[in-house]
Amino acid sequence: MIFLKLIVTNLRRHRIRSFISIAGIAFSVAAMLTVVTILQGAIGMFSGILSSDSQIIIFERNVSDLFFSNVPTSAVEQIAGWPMVAHADPVLFGIVTSTGHPIITCFGVTAEDARIRKANWSAGDRLSFGQHADDVALGERAAGFLSAKLNDHIPIGHGVFHVIGILHTSNGFEDGGVFMPLSSAQSFFHKEGTSSVITVKLRNKDDADAFKAMVTAKFTDLIALEDAEFSRSYSQFRILKATAWAVGGCGLVLGGLGVANTMIMSVFTRIREIAILRVNGFSNAQIATMIFGESAIVSLLGAVLGLITGACLLLTLKLVPALHGYVDVTIQPAVMLIVILLALLTGIAGALYPAAYAMRIRAVEALRFE
Amino acid sequence: MNSVAEKIDSSSRIVLRSKDVWKSYDGGAIAVLKGVDFEASAGQTVALCGPSGCGKSTLLHLFGGLDSPDRGHVAVNNIEVNRHRNLLHLLRHEVGFVFQLHNLIPDLTLEENCLIPTVAAGTDRDQAQQRLHQLTERTGLAHRLGHRIQKLSGGERQRTALCRALMNSPKILLADEPTGSLDEKSSTAVFELLLEIVATEQVTLLMATHDRNLAKRCDRLLEMRDGRIHAFD
Numbered sequence: 001m002i003f004l005k006l007i008v009t010n011l012r013r014h015r016i017r018s019f020i021s022i023a024g025i026a027f028s029v030a031a032m033l034t035v036v037t038i039l040q041g042a043i044g045m046f047s048g049i050l051s052s053d054s055q056i057i058i059f060e061r062n063v064s065d066l067f068f069s070n071v072p073t074s075a076v077e078q079i080a081g082w083p084m085v086a087h088a089d090p091v092l093f094g095i096v097t098s099t100g101h102p103i104i105t106c107f108g109v110t111a112e113d114a115r116i117r118k119a120n121w122s123a124g125d126r127l128s129f130g131q132h133a134d135d136v137a138l139g140e141r142a143a144g145f146l147s148a149k150l151n152d153h154i155p156i157g158h159g160v161f162h163v164i165g166i167l168h169t170s171n172g173f174e175d176g177g178v179f180m181p182l183s184s185a186q187s188f189f190h191k192e193g194t195s196s197v198i199t200v201k202l203r204n205k206d207d208a209d210a211f212k213a214m215v216t217a218k219f220t221d222l223i224a225l226e227d228a229e230f231s232r233s234y235s236q237f238r239i240l241k242a243t244a245w246a247v248g249g250c251g252l253v254l255g256g257l258g259v260a261n262t263m264i265m266s267v268f269t270r271i272r273e274i275a276i277l278r279v280n281g282f283s284n285a286q287i288a289t290m291i292f293g294e295s296a297i298v299s300l301l302g303a304v305l306g307l308i309t310g311a312c313l314l315l316t317l318k319l320v321p322a323l324h325g326y327v328d329v330t331i332q333p334a335v336m337l338i339v340i341l342l343a344l345l346t347g348i349a350g351a352l353y354p355a356a357y358a359m360r361i362r363a364v365e366a367l368r369f370e
Numbered sequence: 371m372n373s374v375a376e377k378i379d380s381s382s383r384i385v386l387r388s389k390d391v392w393k394s395y396d397g398g399a400i401a402v403l404k405g406v407d408f409e410a411s412a413g414q415t416v417a418l419c420g421p422s423g424c425g426k427s428t429l430l431h432l433f434g435g436l437d438s439p440d441r442g443h444v445a446v447n448n449i450e451v452n453r454h455r456n457l458l459h460l461l462r463h464e465v466g467f468v469f470q471l472h473n474l475i476p477d478l479t480l481e482e483n484c485l486i487p488t489v490a491a492g493t494d495r496d497q498a499q500q501r502l503h504q505l506t507e508r509t510g511l512a513h514r515l516g517h518r519i520q521k522l523s524g525g526e527r528q529r530t531a532l533c534r535a536l537m538n539s540p541k542i543l544l545a546d547e548p549t550g551s552l553d554e555k556s557s558t559a560v561f562e563l564l565l566e567i568v569a570t571e572q573v574t575l576l577m578a579t580h581d582r583n584l585a586k587r588c589d590r591l592l593e594m595r596d597g598r599i600h601a602f603d
Contacts, residue, residue, distance in 0.1 A: 002482050002489050009477040276473045279436065280534065281462035281490030364436040367469065 003286075006277075007293040010266055018298065021262035025302025026309055028255030029343050032248025033310030036339075037331055038317070039244040047231045048171045049107075053114030054089070054199035056208060057230050058215060061223045065236055067093050070194040075219055079198060082214070084207040089113045090195030092185045096156050096178055098146055104156075105177040108185020108195065115174060116167075123150040124165025130181040137165035139175040157188065200224070248339075252346045255302065259350030263295050267354045267361075274358055275366030284359040291355040292348060299347025303340045307331075384448070385542060385574050386410040386433055391442035393428055398440075402428045404597035405442070410590075412541070415568060415575040417585030420594035426578035429594070430544045433576065434467055435460045446542060462491040465542045466535030466573075468564075470550040472527040474519045480506075480530050481515040487537045498537070505533040508570075509563060525556035532564060536571065543568060545577040549584065557581070 011018040050057050058079070060069040073090065080088040092108030109115055111130035119126070122140060129137055136156070138148055143166045148154050152163045156178065169175050186192050202211060208226055215224035231237060267274070274287055311331060386409065393403040402425045410416050418426045431437040432444045435457040444451045446464055451457075466487075474483045481502065488498035506512040509529040519527060528548060535543060548564060549557035561584050568575045577588065585591050593600050 002478070002485055005478065005482065006475075009475075013477065272473075273475055276475065277486065277490070279434070279461065279467050279473070280487045281458060281538070282486075283458055283490070286490065362436075364431045367436075367473065 003290070004293075007290055007297065010270060010294055011297060014266070014269070017262055017265065021258050021298050022302045022305060024258035025252075025255040025299055025343055025347065026305035028248075028251035028346075029303050029306025029339050030310035030313060031251040032245075032342070033307060033331065033335065033339050034313050034317075035247050036244045036335055037310075037314055039240050040332070040335070041330070043231065043237050043240055045171050045173050046237075047227065049115075049173055050197065050199060050227065050230065052171075052199065053118060054201045054227070055205060056200040056202065056211060056224050056226055058198040058200060058219075058222050058224045059196065061221055066196050066234075067095075069196045070191065071196065071198055071222060073193050073195065075222065076195065076198050078218070079200065079215070082211075084202055084204065084211055086201040086203045087112070088198050088200045090182060091115075091197050091199060092182060092189065092191060092194070093196045094185060094189045096188070098154060098156050101145060104142060105173055106156075106185060106188075107174070107177055107179050108182045108189070109179060110182050114199075115169070116179065119167035119169050119174075121165050121167045124163075124167075126165060126167075128164050129179070132162070132164075133181065133184045133187070134159065134161050135164040135181065135184075136161040137167055137179040138163055139177045139179075140166055140168045141172070141175040142177055145176075159188070249342070252342055255343070256346035256350040259295055259298055259347050260353065262298065263291060263351045263354035264357070266294060267291060267358045271361055271366045274361050275363040278361070278363040279367070287358050287361075288355040291358050292351050295347040295351035295354075296344060299343045299350075300340070302347075303343035306343070307336060307339065383411050384409050385412045385446065386576060387443075387445045387448075388429065388432065388439075389443045389445075391429075391432065391439045391444055393425070393432065393437070393439050402597055403432075403439070406594075406597070406599055408592075408599060410574055410576055412574055413572050414590060415565065415588040416577065416590045416592060417588040418576065418578045418592050418594055418599075419580065419582055419585050422580075424594040425597050426594050427546050430467075430546050430576060430578055433542075434465050434544050462487065463538055464540050465544055466538070466540040468528070468531050468535050468543065468545040468548045470547040472519075472531040472551075474527060474530055474534070476519045479516050479518055480511060480522065480526075483519065483530055484534045484537055487534060491538050493538065501537055501539070502533070505536055505567075508567060509533055523556070524552050525560055528552060528556075528560050529563060532560070532567065536567065536573070539571070540573070542574045542576070545575060545579075547579055548577065549579070549581065557584070561587070 058071060059066055060071060063069045071090065076088055076090045079085060089110060089112065094106040094108065096104050096106040098104060107115065116126055116129050124137065129135065138146065146154055148163050150163055150166060153160050154163060180188065182195065186194065202208060212224040215222055225233065277287065314331065388406050388408040391403050391406040394401040406429060418429065420426055428437065432439055433446055433451065435451045446460060449456060451460060484502050485498055503512065506515060509532060511526060511529055511533065514522060514526060522530065549560050552560060565587065579585050
């Protein structure tokens with residue numbers, strides 16, 4: 001109890017300095033939590049598009065981005081005919097522009113695609129999708145920002161398209177996107193005879209390995225990955241995740257420097273006190289534990305405050321209409337745990353030098369000068 | 371006993387011993403101790419007098435293991451003081467320090483300050499409380515246990531420091547001008563108490579002081595000058 005009081009006492013003595021240090025960690029934690037959660041949510045959303053009613057995704061081998069992938073329609077036809085396949089849906093990804101909106105995701109899909117079949121159509125009839133080359137269906141959010149209603153004609157790129165439906169989906173990317181019949185999209189993007197990916201649903205999930213092997217054997221330019229496998233290995237996701245953690249990590253390093261500064265000041269201002277403890281039998285380990293303890297309290301308080309701040313920030317972002325459904329702001333327990341651990345490690349790292357300094361304090365010198 | 375410590379004498383009566391001890395500061399520019407030979411027996415009270423800078427405090431620090439000599443040997447309870455080997459055991463169990471300025475931690479209460487050495491030594495809590503009550507009763511501080519240091523008078527603070535020094539029942543007390551910051555009345559009261567307690571607890575006292583009147587009341591009065599012990603009683 002006295003040991004704990006010795007640790008806490010110093011934080012109470014310098015309340016403002018302690019608060020600034022805690023705030024530093026808190027902002028770092030909040031930044032890391034927000035960035036990581038939003039990016040993971042975005043990745044989840046994108047993965048969700050690919051795994052819609054499917055288990056396997058096929059795309060061109062060695063492409064850096066799915067937008068650059070070209071899968072021939074002939075491959076779709078062949079794969080759809082394999083006995084183990086329940087259905088194989090080609091999807092062509094592209095970016096289109098409309099007045100005032102330079103970037104809108106476009107999905108070139110067939111009428112049988114799960115995105116069309118399983119979506120909640122708030123306006124229009126899904127059975128009419130794909131009947132005319134200039135028909136498009138809009139995600140509800142896209143309809144909102146394009147101010148488009150059913151049967152409106154909207155400019156997309158150099159063409160004008162007829163809105164034959166508005167569909168609601170929980171996936172932010174899809175909800176903010178344009179759904180175009182596959183053949184129209186191929187023509188629009190000058191990618192006749194190809195799609196970006198094929199999403200495949202197998203009759204029996206256990207056939208996944210055999211299916212992947214068959215794809216590799218039959219199509220040397222293509223690669224088939226299970227959804228989870230794809231999420232793990234897709235370079236864009238990996239880059240995004242690494243960036244998120246790196247940005248958050250930089251924030252924590254800054255927070256750690258703040259803790260280090262606080263702890264150094266803390267040790268400098270209590271040199272005499274440490275000397276007194278030494279004279280009374282405190283070991284190096286006990287002195288170091290005191291310094292690390294102080295740092296750990298700062299870090300943990302900062303982490304808790306940061307988690308609360310980050311959660312509030314994410315909830316606020318969730319309320320922003322423009323971001324509605326775009327990112328999944330659910331905070332994963334694993335992310336929370338990692339953030340707390342990183343904050344704690346940062347605090348401990350920040351206390352390394354101060355603790356080493358405190359252990360070197362010679363009581364005789366510290367007590368000589370009153 | 372520390373098995374790695376060097377045994378320099380087998381006599382059990384001598385508890386403090388220095389042999390040809392030299393100590394200087396600033397790379398030898400300031401020579402403080404110049405071949406000090408000293409011995410104190412168990413239970414003795416020894417006063418070290420002398421002008422400021424003559425080396426009284428330095429000698430106390432060497433016996434407490436807070437500093438190491440440049441040359442010579444310093445032993446406590448026949449074990450050579452070696453800062454890196456038995457310092458913790460020495461400070462936790464064998465010697466207690468009282469300084470001119472009480473050196474208490476202001477944010478803690480009297481009770482918490484006194485218990486610091488027991489925290490360091492990992493003493494059993496009940497045992498520590500029992501010892502605390504014994505010492506605070508004896509020093510008249512029992513009613514002040516929960517009080518913060520700022521609320522105590524100078525005399526009370528020094529008595530608290532005395533309690534703290536004796537918490538782990540050391541048999542040697544090193545007092546560096548323990549009454550130096552007190553007025554005459556408090557100074558006499560604290561010194562009376564100090565002598566009474568060291569007698570009761572059979573503690574060896576080595577005290578540095580400027581006050582010859584108080585020093586004369588010790589079993590032995592030594593004078594230090596120019597880094598040497600000049601006059602023996």
